[in-house]
Amino acid sequence: MAKLALLDPTKTGRQAQDLESKLRRLVIGQEQAIHEVVTAYQSHVTGLSPTGRPIGNFLFLGPTGSGKTRIVEATAQSLLNDPRAVTKIDCAEFQHSHEVAKLIGSPPGYLGHRETNALLSQEALNRHHTDKMKLSIVLFDEIEKASDALWNLLLGILDKGVLTLGDNRKVDFSASMIFLTSNLGASEICSIGSPRLGFHSPTLDDPGFNAELGDRMSRIGIAAARRKFTPEFINRLDRIVVFQPLGDEELRRILDIELEMVQQRLQTAAAGTPFVVSVTASARELLLTEGTDSRYGARHLKRSIERLLVQPLSNLLASGQIQRGDCIRVTRREDSPSLVFFREAALRDGWKVAGSIAA
Numbered sequence: 114m115a116k117l118a119l120l121d122p123t124k125t126g127r128q129a130q131d132l133e134s135k136l137r138r139l140v141i142g143q144e145q146a147i148h149e150v151v152t153a154y155q156s157h158v159t160g161l162s163p164t165g166r167p168i169g170n171f172l173f174l175g176p177t178g179s180g181k182t183r184i185v186e187a188t189a190q191s192l193l194n195d196p197r198a199v200t201k202i203d204c205a206e207f208q209h210s211h212e213v214a215k216l217i218g219s220p221p222g223y224l225g226h227r228e229t230n231a232l233l234s235q236e237a238l239n240r241h242h243t244d245k246m247k248l249s250i251v252l253f254d255e256i257e258k259a260s261d262a263l264w265n266l267l268l269g270i271l272d273k274g275v276l277t278l279g280d281n282r283k284v285d286f287s288a289s290m291i292f293l294t295s296n297l298g299a300s301e302i303c304s305i306g307s308p309r310l311g312f313h314s315p316t317l318d319d320p321g322f323n324a325e326l327g328d329r330m331s332r333i334g335i336a337a338a339r340r341k342f343t344p345e346f347i348n349r350l351d352r353i354v355v356f357q358p359l360g361d362e363e364l365r366r367i368l369d370i371e372l373e374m375v376q377q378r379l380q381t382a383a384a385g386t387p388f389v390v391s392v393t394a395s396a397r398e399l400l401l402t403e404g405t406d407s408r409y410g411a412r413h414l415k416r417s418i419e420r421l422l423v424q425p426l427s428n429l430l431a432s433g434q435i436q437r438g439d440c441i442r443v444t445r446r447e448d449s450p451s452l453v454f455f456r457e458a459a460l461r462d463g464w465k466v467a468g469s470i471a472a
Contacts, residue, residue, distance in 0.1 A: 129155040132191050139187035139370065142363035143180050146173065149352040150188055153290065157248075167289045168248070170271045170349060172256075174334040175356030176299040178412040182254065185292045189241075189250050198241035201252045202232065210262035217266070218279035233276055235284045249289040256293040257341055264346055267293075271349035293350075298337030302330045302355070331355040359411075367411050368401060371418055379426070388439045390426070395445040396452050403450060421452050429454060 125133070133151045140147060153169030156162045162169075173181040186196040207213060218231035231237070238249040253259070253267070270276050271291065276284040334355035339347060347353075359367070372392065379390065392400075404417030422443065429435045440457040 125151065125155050126158060128158050132188075135191035136184065136187050139190065140180055140184045141366045141370070142359040143184060143354075143356055146180075146184050146354045146356065149354055150184065150290075153351065154192075165287060166274045167271065167286045167291045170291050170293075170351045172293045172295065172338060172350050172353045173356060174295050174297055174299075174338060174353065176303055176358075177296055179356040179358070180411065181294040181356055182252070183411075185250065185252050185294075188290065192246055192248060193241055193243060193250070195241065199250045199252050200233070200237055200241075201254060204253055204255050204257075204259035204263065207259045207263045210260045213260070213262045213266060214279065216263070217276065231278050233284055234278065235282070238284065238286070238289060247288055249286070251286070251289050251291045253291070253293045255295060257295045257297050264342065268345060268349060271346075295338065295341075297341055298334040298355075301333045301337065302358075327357055330357060364401060364405060364411075364414070365397075367414060368397060368404075368418075371415060375418060375423060378423075382430070388435055388437070388441060390441045390443060391457075392422070393442070393444040396443045399445045399450070399452065425452065425454060 129151050132154055133147060136147045136150065149171065150169070153162070153171075157168045173184070175181055185199060189198040190196040202216070207215070216231060216233045218234075233251075238251070239247075241249065253263075256264075266276070270286050274285065274287040274289070276286065278284060335353055338353060376390075379388075400414070400417050400421060403421060404414030426435075426441075429441070435441060435456070442455045442457050444453050444455070446453045
């Protein structure tokens with residue numbers, strides 16, 4: 114009798130592992146969402162995705178600022194080397210049925226035929242393709258705000274991977290990952306256990322947050338989606354993910370990522386004036402304190418960084434107070450919600466570092 118070898122079906126291939134590692138560096142605290150995206154991509158890479166359907170149809174639910182749009186941009190950055198390589202449809206602009214013509218173009222005989230460029234044309238989907246990656250990422254943001262006409266339009270896309278434009282041309286979505294985001298159920302989720310839920314307690318690192326509470330949040334979000342959308346719409350979704358609240362550790366990691374993005378902006382903007390920025394621990398604590406809000410999530414943290422760090426640096430650059438080779442130390446003013454900027458000894462002339470955000 115031949116000897117049987119035990120196989121491990123949980124192990125993924127190199128390409129999927131590479132995508133997962135990149136997403137984990139860019140998206141914090143949303144393990145289920147990362148897992149679902151990687152799983153769908155793995156099926157696509159091996160050629161086992163369902164024939165005649167998009168690679169994956171995802172509905173992301175959760176409070177604002179929890180990372181729903183961020184993971185879409187991170188997927189584009191990881192696969193297409195550009196976080197903006199996303200065909201984004203802001204559904205708030207399609208609250209009336211006649212506005213769907215912007216997506217598919219006007220049919221023959223109607224005003225605007227041949228004058229309206231369809232937002233969901235094949236050319237629009239393919240414009241972000243690279244030589245190595247023929248894949249499209251489509252985002253329908255805040256889907257709950259769209260009209261019934263847009264939802265009905267999505268039925269064919271999600272099920273058959275095909276859209277018929279106003280001039281009868283066909284658009285193929287079989288090489289697309291389609292993401293829908295929504296805030297449905299967010300207020301109910303944020304009311305569980307604490308009025309300060311959002312990005313506060315109970316969060317992932319709190320003793321009060323456990324798997325049962327996370328499951329309850331997921332049930333609330335999915336129930337809200339089922340009340341809003343028709344059964345045939347829900348049945349065409351491959352995965353519904355409810356984004357969970359984040360704890361202090363996750364927020365600190367998000368802060369590190371945001372400061373790295375500021376560093377990249379400094380490198381671009383100050384190409385002729387290379388300098389180093391050192392942000393102390395006390396300054397980071399202030400950014401976290403000022404940037405944590407249960408209603409706005411990580412978006413509020415970004416605004417805090419812009420207001421307290423980026424704008425002052427912009428003023429220092431514009432006024433000539435920062436010179437080539439300077440080292441700018443950023444610390445906290447005691448008992449004040451502001452940061453203090455010092456110019457330390459100039460760097461050596463041989464240094465070629467610009468905008469390095471250091472601890």
